[in-house]
Amino acid sequence: MSKLVERFALLALVGALVLSSVVPSPAQQVAARHAASSASAKLGLGRPALPEEIKAWDTDVRPDGHGLPPGKGTVKQGDELFQAQCAVCHGEFGQGVGRWPVLAGGLGTLKADRPDKTIGSFWPELSTVFDYIKRAMPYGNAQSLSNDDVYALTAYLLSMNDIVKDENFELNEKNFRSIRMPNASAFFGDDRETSERRFWEKEPCMKNCRGAPKVVGRAITVDVTPDSKSGPKVD
Amino acid sequence: MSGRSSVEFLSRRKFLGAAGVVGAGTALAAMPAVAGSEKPDPLITEVQDWQRYLGEGVDKRPYGTPSKFEKHIVRRDVAWLTASPESSVNFTPLHELDGIITPSGLCFERHHGGIAEIDPANHRLMINGLVDRPLVFTMDDIKRMPRVNKLYFLECAANSGMEWRGAQLNGCQFTHGMIHNVMYTGVPLKVLLDEAGLKPNVKWLMLEGADSAGMNRSLPIEKALNDVLIAFAMNGEALRPEQGYPLRAVIPGWEGNLWVKWLRRIEAGDQPWQTREETSKYTDLLADGRSRKYTFIMDAKSVVTNPSPQAPLKHKGRNVLSGLAWSGRGSIRRVDVSLDGGRNWQTARLDGPVLDKSLARFYVDFDWNGEELMIQSRAIDSTGYVQPSKDELRKVRGVNSIYHNNGIQTWLVRSGGEIENVEIG
Numbered sequence A: 001m002s003k004l005v006e007r008f009a010l011l012a013l014v015g016a017l018v019l020s021s022v023v024p025s026p027a028q029q030v031a032a033r034h035a036a037s038s039a040s041a042k043l044g045l046g047r048p049a050l051p052e053e054i055k056a057w058d059t060d061v062r063p064d065g066h067g068l069p070p071g072k073g074t075v076k077q078g079d080e081l082f083q084a085q086c087a088v089c090h091g092e093f094g095q096g097v098g099r100w101p102v103l104a105g106g107l108g109t110l111k112a113d114r115p116d117k118t119i120g121s122f123w124p125e126l127s128t129v130f131d132y133i134k135r136a137m138p139y140g141n142a143q144s145l146s147n148d149d150v151y152a153l154t155a156y157l158l159s160m161n162d163i164v165k166d167e168n169f170e171l172n173e174k175n176f177r178s179i180r181m182p183n184a185s186a187f188f189g190d191d192r193e194t195s196e197r198r199f200w201e202k203e204p205c206m207k208n209c210r211g212a213p214k215v216v217g218r219a220i221t222v223d224v225t226p227d228s229k230s231g232p233k234v235d
Numbered sequence B: 001m002s003g004r005s006s007v008e009f010l011s012r013r014k015f016l017g018a019a020g021v022v023g024a025g026t027a028l029a030a031m032p033a034v035a036g037s038e039k040p041d042p043l044i045t046e047v048q049d050w051q052r053y054l055g056e057g058v059d060k061r062p063y064g065t066p067s068k069f070e071k072h073i074v075r076r077d078v079a080w081l082t083a084s085p086e087s088s089v090n091f092t093p094l095h096e097l098d099g100i101i102t103p104s105g106l107c108f109e110r111h112h113g114g115i116a117e118i119d120p121a122n123h124r125l126m127i128n129g130l131v132d133r134p135l136v137f138t139m140d141d142i143k144r145m146p147r148v149n150k151l152y153f154l155e156c157a158a159n160s161g162m163e164w165r166g167a168q169l170n171g172c173q174f175t176h177g178m179i180h181n182v183m184y185t186g187v188p189l190k191v192l193l194d195e196a197g198l199k200p201n202v203k204w205l206m207l208e209g210a211d212s213a214g215m216n217r218s219l220p221i222e223k224a225l226n227d228v229l230i231a232f233a234m235n236g237e238a239l240r241p242e243q244g245y246p247l248r249a250v251i252p253g254w255e256g257n258l259w260v261k262w263l264r265r266i267e268a269g270d271q272p273w274q275t276r277e278e279t280s281k282y283t284d285l286l287a288d289g290r291s292r293k294y295t296f297i298m299d300a301k302s303v304v305t306n307p308s309p310q311a312p313l314k315h316k317g318r319n320v321l322s323g324l325a326w327s328g329r330g331s332i333r334r335v336d337v338s339l340d341g342g343r344n345w346q347t348a349r350l351d352g353p354v355l356d357k358s359l360a361r362f363y364v365d366f367d368w369n370g371e372e373l374m375i376q377s378r379a380i381d382s383t384g385y386v387q388p389s390k391d392e393l394r395k396v397r398g399v400n401s402i403y404h405n406n407g408i409q410t411w412l413v414r415s416g417g418e419i420e421n422v423e424i425g
Helices: A002-022 A026-038 A051-057 A075-085 A126-136 A147-160 B002-010 B172-176 B189-196 B221-226 B390-397
Strands: A072-074 A170-172 A187-189 A215-218 B088-091 B124-129 B135-138 B148-155 B179-188 B204-209 B216-220 B229-234 B248-250 B263-269 B291-293 B301-306 B317-326 B332-338 B349-351 B360-368 B373-381 B410-413 B419-424
Touching: A051 B124, A072 A075, A072 A147, A075 A147, A126 A147, A147 A170, B124 B189, B135 B189, B148 B248, B172 B301, B179 B189, B179 B317, B189 B221, B189 B229, B189 B263, B204 B221, B216 B221, B301 B332, B301 B373, B317 B332, B317 B373, B332 B349, B332 B360
Parallel strands: A187 B291, B124 B263
Antiparallel strands: A072 A170, A215 B419, B124 B135, B148 B179, B179 B229, B204 B216, B204 B263, B229 B248, B301 B317, B317 B360, B332 B373, B349 B360, B373 B410, B410 B419
């Protein structure tokens, strides 16, 4: 802290010395300020992002292949990586351990009473798998996987979900876009303002709006609420 | 203690039900004895410690915290919901709050990789992609830009998500507590984008966090240029670490997941990224197996916060019914309250500022004689949208949507004052 103060003091001193020889008159200062404020929107804040900096952070991948890095990995390689780094949470076959996400199976369950939303049964785009593993996995050790590792793991997830059958299959930046996810066509954009138009058209009833209500379900019989009588211990 | 005396005082008042459903003149056990027959209150007749001795001086509490008598008022989680606390959620204790501002320390938390602890001197915001000049900003740069102050609600799209199949969690903290409402100070995103210069073909942005989940979401450019803020302060002070310190996105009226915390990068592009959080999560699976995506806007919604399961009715006679209403499409025009399970409704009194995309506070002052009530509230927003019943919503969405459950909540008040989350048919 005191070091910082010293540095500021030094900077101020240097600044004063430098400026003393070239300091503009008050009139010049006003003119310069006026010119700056009437210039177009630019504030002149921030600095150019360097190519190395953009490369370090810009790892995102889109469905059209934008951002897909060069690299490759096979199902077999992915299997090894998965068992070593992922299975502890996701299970040997992607079945999920405890409440950790299930990654495989569930095909054809989306209309069922209890849908099983996995990469294979639900995710519409393969690029999402690559983008997410690259930025966030393994949980607690993010951004530690190479691009080849991510290709291999993505290939293994395709295999676990029966989207590719051959364990020697190699996923790379060239064949990546040829993979179609089973549920790709089942998504549509927000249409609530037309499909739920009735919620705008209803004049709210005020009197005698319905028959006698009956209790048909009670939270206390489900009994999953944390004990509300006391909060957690707080010091 | 003071509560008890106020009951007795207030219960001398009239007992006519505010909604006309309470029988007038019903005899009440809680009716106070005639004045003068009670023993004097020692809290008044005896000198108390705090009245005799000196209290703590200034600077004993350099950063003030709530009274020790308020220690039970905290965010709570529901442990079984998630696999680990670092990728989890807790809930705002709505039943303990009033007015429209959520205290910063009680704003619910939702993290995907734990709280990133970032020294603001080490924080950078990059803008890249389809821009004329990819730029890097420091926090100092951002604080030199023109700033604005705005009050907005943030609701998680999964708020009430556990209630699709019926009443599950017994408390409005758990059914509705994934919401908060704070005053943000920040820079309009448009100011930052103008610095970088958007290419004419930009249609979407991608926002990305600096946390260990690298949380990323796509945002349509129209919204980005309209009212999105890049905020560094909430309720007058720096953002709390769990709310994205030192920098977060504020996307008014839209689902909380888009409000990327610890914001480190904005990429401009010509199409959405289809990130994990906008495909596998935060899409709404319908009964026919198809899924709605880009459901950004939070529909109008309301909830009675008091009384509610965690805040039972303790007194017959006079009581205050209180609640919150909000809409991602605008402001709250009206809130109706029913005490008889939706048969009859009365319009509640809105009090305090009623602002665009902010929580609004409503009240019904009523008398209770110990009869069973089924309390509901119904919000109507400035676009004319009327909050639907849960059944109306299930009819069009099924029960597997998880997100965007804005159906009308029912609290059953039993004769002893206990309150339950119930589903009515």
